[in-house]
Amino acid sequence: MFNILGNGMFRSEHYRCGEQGREAVRPEDSIVMRVLGTLDEIEACADAWREIEVSCADPMAYFQSYDWCRNWVRQFGDIGRPYVITLWREETLLALWPRMIVEAAGIRRLETLGVPHSQYCGALVRRGTSPKLGIAQKLEAAALQSGCDVTICRAVPEGTALAGFVADKPEVRGADNVASMLDLSAFASVEHYTNGLGKLQKRNRNRRRNHLARLGALDFAVIWPNDPRFAELARHCTQMKRRWLRETRRYSAGFSIDGYDDFLAGLPGDPVAGEGACLSMLRAGGRVVSLEIGFIRQRHYYAYVGGFDWALRHLSPGKVQMEMTIAWLIENRIKTYDLLINPADYKASWTNTSVVVRTHAQPLTWKGHVYASAWLPTLRPALKSLHGRLPTLIDRITSVLRPAVCLLLYV
CATH class of the missing domain: 3.40.630.30 (Gcn5-related N-acetyltransferase (GNAT))
Structure with a gap:
């Protein structure tokens, strides 16, 4: 009772x-x-x-x-x-x-x-x-x-x-x-992960990096909320995502709610503990070409929102950023790269396991x-x-x- x-x-x-x-x-x-x-x-x-x-x-x-x-x-x-x-x-x-x-x-x-x-x-x-x-x-x-x-x-x-x-x-x-995921626990190093890719995957990834690098040197970094650039970059990421939604005629209930940008920009994260919100940034020749807002908890990374420069879509900057994010996760001993729910063809090409x-x-x-x-x-x-x-x-x-x-x- x-x-x-x-x-x-x-x-x-x-x-x-x-x-x-x-x-x-x-x-x-x-x-x-x-x-x-x-x-x-x-x-x-x-x-x-x-x-x-x-x-x-x-x-x-x-x-x-x-x-x-x-x-x-x-x-x-x-x-x-x-x-x-x-x-x-x-x-x-x-x-x-x-x-x-x-x-x-x-x-x-x-x-x-x-x-x-x-x-x-x-x-x-x-x-x-x-x-x-x-x-x-x-x-x-x-x-x-x-x-x-x-x-x-x-x-x-x-x-x-x-x-x-x-x-x-x-x-x-x-x-x-x-939920589609890439189990990273079996990879001792980035080289170990790369060597396990098929020949076609390696060729495509090298080709994308080389084409994107024609804009200038590629620069990848993970930005944490204690960085003064984080809030602005988080809002830039959601703007890129909104452009993609608009161009591809897709709609998102979450993005339709006022204040979503501010909410993501205000999430905390701890770079020392390696926990909480973080943001992957890829630049080409100093130009921001792709961003991804993610979260880390118990060595599990959630790829939450990704966006890229729509004008450069033919160069696949989002895929190059994903590749570099995975490398960073392996280097920092993260166990799982989680692309979240709703299966998609692109997720299948980046993952090796799933959870119902x-x-x-x-x-x-x-x-x-x-x-x-x-x-x-x-x-x-x-x-x-x-x-x-x-x-x-x-x-x-x-x-x-x-x-x-x-x-x-x-x-």
């Missing part, structure tokens, strides 16, 4: 009565649940949050980090109300699940904190924490107390703690996805049942398909409505 305390706190009873009187307290009965619902409460939990990141066993949990979540709430707090579930045993934080409550079209959804910008849904669980069943039950209890119509876990990577916790929850039909990600939706009310059984698996994909096939004329006429339509696809 759960008692609701003040300030969003939930607590299990610490004893139970039997025929012989009070029985011994079970380990899960000493766990206290607290929901963080404001930026102030999140910031007050900073030290414990950062500490559990270090002790968390899941490497694919950057989008559950304090830096990402705190900065997202600070920038986009009007999109959804934070509902960060934390589990404590005395003063020790055992688990943390960043969620948010989003209300649209009369439906309240308990979503991944940071949607549509967060790429993976996960929970931070302290390594060695037991019993796992008790942790899962209390996380679910807090979710049920949210008052939402449906709880959604988008893009849960296989093999993570959260994947185990939600394995019995309904999966959204047709929403399975794959699944989406779960648990209805809690009749409106949640309609949302989970009709909107997510059927109506939303149909709208998305229609959205991608709009005739050119209609597309131009309705261009002003695109941001709203893109956001609708993430509802």
